[in-house]
Amino acid sequence: LGLACALALATPLPSSARTLLTPSVGQPITYENLTIFPVRGERLAGKPAPLTLQEAMQKDLVRVRETGTVNSLEIENIGDRDVFIQAGDIVKGGKQDRVLSVDMVLGPKSGAVAIASFCVEQGRWQKRGNEKADSFASSTTSLPSREMKLAAAKPIAGNAPRAAAEPQQEVWRGVQKMQSKLADTLGAPAAAAASPSSLQLTMENDRLKSAAGAYERALRAMVEANPEATGLIVAINGKVSSADLYSSRGLFRAMWPKLLNAAAVE
Numbered sequence: 225l226g227l228a229c230a231l232a233l234a235t236p237l238p239s240s241a242r243t244l245l246t247p248s249v250g251q252p253i254t255y256e257n258l259t260i261f262p263v264r265g266e267r268l269a270g271k272p273a274p275l276t277l278q279e280a281m282q283k284d285l286v287r288v289r290e291t292g293t294v295n296s297l298e299i300e301n302i303g304d305r306d307v308f309i310q311a312g313d314i315v316k317g318g319k320q321d322r323v324l325s326v327d328m329v330l331g332p333k334s335g336a337v338a339i340a341s342f343c344v345e346q347g348r349w350q351k352r353g354n355e356k357a358d359s360f361a362s363s364t365t366s367l368p369s370r371e372m373k374l375a376a377a378k379p380i381a382g383n384a385p386r387a388a389a390e391p392q393q394e395v396w397r398g399v400q401k402m403q404s405k406l407a408d409t410l411g412a413p414a415a416a417a418a419s420p421s422s423l424q425l426t427m428e429n430d431r432l433k434s435a436a437g438a439y440e441r442a443l444r445a446m447v448e449a450n451p452e453a454t455g456l457i458v459a460i461n462g463k464v465s466s467a468d469l470y471s472s473r474g475l476f477r478a479m480w481p482k483l484l485n486a487a488a489v490e
Contacts, residue, residue, distance in 0.1 A: 247469065249457065250450050255442035258487060261457040262450035265469045273474030274306035274329060277313050277363045278482060286330070288360040290318045295388040297322060297341045297360075301334040308475060310468075311377050312367040312486075314344060314424050315360040317352070321345040321424040322360070323367055323395065325376045342376050342388070342395045344423040352419060365427045366482050368489035370465045372398035399423045406432060406489075427489065439488035440481075447480050456480075458487045465490060 250262040280286035285303030297315070301307050309328040314321060322341040330337065344367075351357035367373050375394035403426055406414035414432055416425035426432070447453060454476050455469035468483060470476040 250453065252459075253443055253446050253449070255439050257461050258439055258443070259459040259462075260443055260446055260484075260487065261459070262446060262453035263455040263457060263467070263469055264450075264452045265454045266471070272305070273472045273478065274308040275303075276475075276478045276482075277307060277309045277315075277324075279478065280305075280307040281315075281361070281363050288315050288318075288363075289336075290358045290360075291338075292319075294320065294322075294343050295341055295392070297324070297339050298336050299330060299334075299339045300336045301330040301332060304332045306331055308479075309339070310366070310479065312373050313363050313482075314365045314367065314427075315341075315363045316424045317355045317357075317360040317362070319349045319351075319357055321422050323372075323376050323423075325378075342392050344395060344399055345419055345425075346396050346399070346421040348419055348421070364482070365424060366486040367423075368427070368486040369398050369402050370490070372402070373466065396421075399426075402426070402489075410435060427485075432489065436485060436488035440484050443484060443488075444481075447477055456483065458483075458490075460487075460490060 247263060247265040250264065252259045252261045275285065277286065280301070280303065281288070285301065286307050287300045287302065289298040291298050299309070307330045309324055309330060311325050311327050313324045315324065320343045323344045325340045325342055328339065355361060367376060372395055375391045375398060378391040399421065402423070403414050406426065410431045412431055414426045414429050416422060416429065419425055452473065454471070454473055455467065457467040458465045470479065
């Protein structure tokens with residue numbers, strides 16, 4: 225089990241600002257073949273939770289821009305609050321939809337910062353529909369596969385194309401595998417005609433949203449039943465798939481809908 229510790233500060237707080245807790249796992253909640261365990265862990269006190277990337281982009285406080293390089297984008301926080309980016313966040317638009325591959329806290333008025341990425345839309349390298357080719361408009365979904373998460377988290381040595389080639393191929397294979405499995409489950413193609421290789425457009429498939437919605441409705445109350453939770457463990461078909469532990473209840477609650485959706489799709 226790899227525990228993704230998504231801490232909400234770039235540097236540790238002094239011990240006086242921490243609430244030290246031994247991480248504990250609560251009672252699971254299950255729907256069909258998906259089980260979610262709430263986790264209560266260490267909390268960082270005295271600082272408000274950062275905005276998520278999704279929230280910041282919706283408020284136009286963060287700009288994500290194309291660089292012309294598949295494995296590197298440019299991100300800028302123009303707002304007055306920290307913004308949390310989690311590895312696995314998908315950004316839609318540009319010349320290709322991308323998945324961001326690092327955890328990062330972007331400080332206020334950050335200026336342009338390079339961030340590593342992988343393509344989750346093989347083949348397209350131009351404007352799509354009415355979207356902008358030089359920037360990304362939203363980040364509403366996250367990688368819905370353990371295999372793709374592990375591939376996208378592999379470090380890239382600089383921007384060397386060879387260093388990124390292997391994990392990029394793994395991500396593409398993961399997208400294709402996910403689309404194939406979803407087509408079998410849904411009884412209809414999950415890929416979008418506008419861009420068949422786009423994982424983001426697959427996640428927007430109406431049949432998929434309806435099927436995943438049943439899981440989400442059954443499980444979304446988990447956070448209300450566990451107000452002290454700061455993270456979760458996801459198990460599918462009785463096997464642990466992923467775990468995420470955050471620095472505050474506020475950040476976990478903000479991330480919860482995207483995490484739940486990814487788990488339901490998986």
